[in-house]
Amino acid sequence: MVALKDLPKEEPYAPGHRLCAGCGPSISVRMALKAARGPTVVVNATGCVEVSTTIYPYTAWRIPWVHTLFENIGAVAGGLEYAYEALERRGQRKGKVDIIALGGDGGTFDIGIQALSGMLERGHDVVYICYDNEAYMNTGIQRSGATPRGAATTTSPAGKVIPGKRGKKKDLAGICAAHGISYVATASIGFFGDYIDKVRRAIEVEGPAVVHVLAPCPLGWRSNPADTIKLAKMAVQTGLFPIYEIIDGKYKLSLKPGRLIPLEEYLKLQGRFSHLLKPEFKDELESIKREVEDEYKRILGLAGEPVT
């Protein structure tokens, strides 16, 4: 695993952008670009990172960066890749360009999943990074297909009868792996060395690769900005967000399973889950805990780890 002292000093992602204090996605971008191996182009979906880093006439990007729309980075990145290849065929340009498509969970799990699927099926040599802060944070904290069950958002509020978001978080890594691509990973900014290694592996793989990284949003999670990394770690340590790789279809756990931290420890640091700790939603909390445990065991099973 890459050590802090070995990380390149270059900062393709410059400071001075307008993302919040403690913004997980911003940290995820800075870390990802530490894994760059050469000339790199970033295709960014509409979202917090996009709107806050390129307010004209300023930009936080020292490398080529393209934004067009919310739901189409898979296609835009594919177009860029083919253009570089075609121009090289004609002798009009030279040299490999690494293309990173960067989208939030809304732009990936929901509105952009078709373009992502098309990109994976066609086999574009693109690294797709989904920074997951578990809701549409840019528009003001609305639920997405990545919002975990029970979380309160502005469109899945903790009401008197409905305690937050219904339904499970989509299994993005599984969906991507089902396309038969050779590299998919989940990661957390709480484990930076592991995350940066995964991005680098994704870059080195020929053909499409996906890295799904958990990146807490203090504003949307209603958490202390100083707790961003702590929460990113706890999400993994509670078993809620296991980190693993799927290499040529084979699951490999990135963190040896140990004793899990109780889920409540993670939930109580976040306002979005505060209702779940009230006595009236005790059953709901129990049901969520069972679901988290089942899902964790499923991943352990897929990774060939003993399930206890």
Place this chain on the structure above:
Amino acid sequence: MSRRKRSYKTQGVVSYLGEAPKHIGKIKASSQIPGAYTGDEAAAYAAKQCKVDVVAAYPITPQTIIVERFSDYVADGEVDTKYLYAESEHSAMSACVGASLAGARVFTATASQGLALMHEVLYLASGLRCPIVMAVVNRALSAPINIHADHSDMMGSRDCGWIQIYAENAQETYDLIIQAFKIAEEETVQLPVTVNLDGFTVSHATESMKVLSDEDVDKFLPPRKPIFKVDPETPITVGAMALPEYYYEVKRQQEEAIQKSKSVVKTVGDEYGKFTGRRYGFMETFGLEDADAAIMCLGSTCGTVRSVAKDLRAKGKKVGLIKLWMYRPFPTEEFLSAVEDLKALAVMDRAISFGAPYGALCSDVSSALQNTGMDIRILNMIYGLGGRDTPPTTVRDVFDEVLKTAKTGKVKERIRFLDVRD
């Protein structure tokens, strides 16, 4: 009726009717090869000869022949093009934008629902100044579902900032696609272009036409020279957020670019005329030198109108045709100069602008005439929706009515729906 003779004079506009300027077009095509092509085949062949770097497309009737032919070229190794088989039109146009930003020459084609699905991305292509060329095989929009020709698709996206050109037949489709790349990629333009051809009537009808040799197309159309590109050699940010302090200026510049593209359209049309003997520009007119009454329309219907006008003129009727090649930017000055001696004009719209005073083309015509002092009676005819046939007899009826209006000055109906059951 009172009618002011030649009240409107164009200023500083080169007449669309005159000879091509002598300084343009020093080269001539070495040969022209006769052949039989459908409109779709002509489009695919033109794109092939334009040596496009990237095609990204999604199949839809009646555009399918274009993507099938191009797939053949790729499969047989006849082109160096990278073909991105998109999973939707939204992604097709998105990939076109990405490829164009990287500096590639890009072609795509769609129709109807496909264009509607692209709608959002069309604005990116023009706003980011991507010189993409797209064949739009005009087809009706659902509901009810219908696969046949009308102009509802393109008219629904007419404000998307693309240069919009309409072809009458396969020959024009071929010629206009070659010109479209030259117009789009011109340094001062840098805008995407649609070349429209009517579904089935043009797309699937085989016509005899002439094509250029590959070498001649190379001579006419050199490789694209992008003025900026997304490339690690020149790190730039493309698609930044422009808040109220800047957005308006960007859009205003875009409008200036499309208005100024007129001079490029004219130059390229003249050049192509010198090169091939087939001259293009903003519009083609027939019989306007002495016509009292005329019909104006787009696309394949112009052929029927021309033929009927010929018959009527042989019988001494003073009728004419205005066929627009270029719908956007609307050639206002040239249009006014063309119609200044007319007494009545029937504008035929192959799409409804629901709830509007007129169809889209007629709205443009009546806006162009506003404040000019010209007193031309305007009749709007909606026709041919969902592929409803518009035979010569219908066109003759329209000429009868517009001639009557020219004589009496009276407009019987603001909008008439042709060949429709009550």
